[in-house]
Amino acid sequence: MNNGCGSESESCLSSMEEELHVLAVDDNLIDRKLLERILKISSCKVTTAENGLRALEYLGLGDPQQTNVMKVNLIITDYCMPGMTGFELLKRVKQESSNLKEVPVVILSSENIPTRINKCLASGAQMFMQKPLKLSDVEKLKCHLLNCRS
Numbered sequence: 001m002n003n004g005c006g007s008e009s010e011s012c013l014s015s016m017e018e019e020l021h022v023l024a025v026d027d028n029l030i031d032r033k034l035l036e037r038i039l040k041i042s043s044c045k046v047t048t049a050e051n052g053l054r055a056l057e058y059l060g061l062g063d064p065q066q067t068n069v070m071k072v073n074l075i076i077t078d079y080c081m082p083g084m085t086g087f088e089l090l091k092r093v094k095q096e097s098s099n100l101k102e103v104p105v106v107i108l109s110s111e112n113i114p115t116r117i118n119k120c121l122a123s124g125a126q127m128f129m130q131k132p133l134k135l136s137d138v139e140k141l142k143c144h145l146l147n148c149r150s
Helices: 010-019 029-041 052-059 086-096 114-122 135-149
Strands: 021-025 045-049 074-078 105-109 127-130
Touching: 021 029, 021 052, 029 045, 029 074, 029 135, 045 052, 052 074, 052 086, 074 086, 086 105, 086 114, 114 127, 127 135
Parallel strands: 021 045, 021 074, 074 105, 105 127
Antiparallel strands: none
16 A cells, blocks of 8 residues: 555654654643544654643753753644744744754644645644644645655
């Protein structure tokens, strides 16, 4: 089955699947569980966070004294969250950490607002995807990441 990555990268994709660690951030429990399930079906290691502040803690940006910082290959975050939006999380990740600057951030939203999409992409988001995320979206995303890494 051709998943759009091309036949050459299929073996690379299977080795990448084993190492892809995703931080999934969403304030809605149902959306977070759905995202976690889809990512796990796609052979990703998944850590979930219920808000942007918790995500920053996992990434070592919340507390300067924190020593056990989690390494992730991808951050997927909802745009609309109380306290800190996905856009604010994106800006903090891209601006406050030289280590995380290269980690791709994907923004999810149930609203298709072109100005919002453009603002996120201009600020460093890798992609902007419509909710709910589907299995085929994750496969596209992994192909996109694979192309970025090679």
